Amino acid sequence: MEIAYWILAGLLALFYLYAGGLKTVRSQDQLRPMMGWVDQIPMPLVRTIGVLEILGAVGLILPPLTGIATALAFAAAIGLVLIQIGGIITHVSRGETKVIGLNIALLAAAAVTAWLATVWL
Template structure:
């Protein structure tokens, strides 16, 4: 299970590190083609969401790697489940209504939670 955790958590962390960095550093115009919802939110909220994603990605990898507070990996994965539930709600209330990626991320984060407890 240890190897499975690193594969799943590593892929999830890479996704959120990339996604979060884009939200932190790119302009609204650069984000719009990929994320139609950015026009409905203040830019500061988009930046904060990106920072949360980057910190969550670090939380999936660093605690188990160092052995210091490994429960933080479970907390980070749980946070990603909650984040994606909110993202699904945002997509469903907007015009884009594409939630397949979000559902996949909920499932992947759920598997990560399960792997931290096994």
């Protein structure tokens, strides 16, 4: 169960470090080609989402790796589930139901990671 956690958590962490990093450092004009929704959401909120994604990625890896506050891995995975629920809601409200496949896959992966993280609770 731990091996499955590390594989899934590692993949999610890499994805969210990249996506969160983009949201925190790139301008609205640079993000627009990849993320059309940035026009409808204030940039401070986009930056906050990016920071939360980075914190979620760190929370998936660092606590179990160090053995300190390992329950934070579960909390980080749940936080990433909530981020994807928000993403799905945003896309559906914009009429972009064809692009929610990635959101659904990330939501499922984060949910499974949360379940696997219960090994440390």
